[in-house]
Amino acid sequence: MMKLFKYDWKRDSNTIYSVLAVLVIAQLLFHWVGTARGWDPMIRLAVSLMMYVSAMVVMVITGSKGYIKNLKSYQRRLVPIHPIYHVLSSLLFSTLIMMAVFVIAAAHGLLLIPWSDLTAFLELGNLQLTAWDVIIAAASGIWGTFFVMLLIYFSMTVGAMVNIRGKAGVWVGIIVFIILSNIISSISETVFRQAGSATNFGIVQIESGPAAVPDTVTVSSLGTGLGGFLFELVAAVLLLWLMAWPIRKKLEI
């Protein structure tokens, strides 16, 4: 699997390095210019978040394109390994590249905001983070990303079963994703009464960037998150198992 991952990485490493480099430079420039000229903190925050969201979108697209490329690639499909490794390798890849954006966002939040005029605006001055809070936040962030990507890949696989090269497959994939993510989040919410489950977390995190770090700390204390997490874990295993079957037995190429 790590060999598959290695070639997923090599294929897109240039894109990813460029996106990350552009992101860092743009944020730094924007922060510097914004501070120097005293722009409205609300607007600065919004623009900064927009940049992170765009970077995330690029990462999601890069990861998903890589996954579908692997499904279509004779070279990959000929490798004598169980198809689940193709899925896991792509998942690892997507999760890692998205975590890279998270890490930059977190570093941004931790290093720059405390010294800027945004601190007062966000009322973060008296926030106390323990190591445990940070670990929980990071772990649920990683899991949330992983799980959302799994849902995307699952939907793409279903789409590919319908039609691996045409438009019909894409639409089927999108519809499956919408239905599936709604089902899973509504189960997690109704059964586990937990709005901040990892699924939602993943989405919240994507939408709210650096500000989500303090957000989550309040939501995901260990006790309430566990049920939802276990549910998602079971769902993830089930989805992976379901995906391996069509890749092995149903997908044309």
Next chain:
Amino acid sequence: MKDQILHLQGVSKNYAGKKALDQVSLSIGKGKIVGLLGTNGSGKSTLMKIAAGLIPYEGSATVLGKPAGLESKAEVAFMPDRPLTESWMRVYEAIRMQRDFYPDFDENKAGQMLEFMNLRDRDRVSTLSKGMLERLQLTLTLSRKARLYLLDEPIGGVDPVARARILDAILEFYDEDSSIVISTHLVREIERIFDEVLFLKQGKVVLQDEVEQLRSKHGKSVEDLFKEVFAE
């Protein structure tokens, strides 16, 4: 039965209601170079993809007794009509990737073949001509120590010089313990390297025989027979 490398029994394949293969049965013995001949759309590529374990099918297909699919992939080296490389690669990276994925990949052999094929390590895959790309594909495929080699149109669309080089390489680098299936519609250029030929017409096997047998029986070249069988 023991010397059979590939065995198909009643194999069929449908694409959206259209029959690509229709009840195909065939056996390929050890140490044979077999020509899979047919016009475009006769089912050659489909048959190869099934033998390579790449696509689902109906019926029974086995490689060394293992059902074609995940279990048989390690025994088969398939050169498809699509690239085994990715556009970001250089030649040596393509070789390295194959080595990483297949324990039976013989790097020494790959080195010899690259030299024989006039391919340079540092060449970018995306800048290779069609003929050079075919040579690289063949190198990637034949450098494995597989039991069954499947070459889909290895000389299709390349110039005569590359063609001769590719045929030379097949003869030079193939291994007597394994079998090679070569699909083509260019019969004349290649018929002398076959032990046997299989004619595939509209998804059905219409003829399978040893080529020398065919020549003495009919007093005709395989090419002439091909033209007769596929005359419209």
Next chain:
Amino acid sequence: MTLEFDNNLPIYLQIMSYIKREIVTGKLKAGDKIPSVRELAAELQINPNTVQRTFQELEREEVVETRRGLGRYVTSEEAKIMAIKKEMAGDLIQRFITGMQELGFANKDIAAIIAEAVDDKNPPALK
């Protein structure tokens, strides 16, 4: 080696007669080593099993012999080489005669025509 094959005839027969011709014309001498199956197959761009079969047939006819661990050699018996020569001459003559008969010549006429032709070809001094 240059050899044009006729795909309409079994290739192994063509390689056999090719090797015999090489022996008779002295390009391959008695006791010479002949190429391996692989070498010849690659050189002629021919299926290795076809080359193998050629060698087997030549061995059966005792034109070549295998020395264990060393490879294949042209027979060292001059008598055998003479026999091949005669056999090939016989083939040529037979084909010629058949052709002439098809043209409607009687055996007697054929002999006369041959005698005349051979005379013409010879230098006048020998007449």
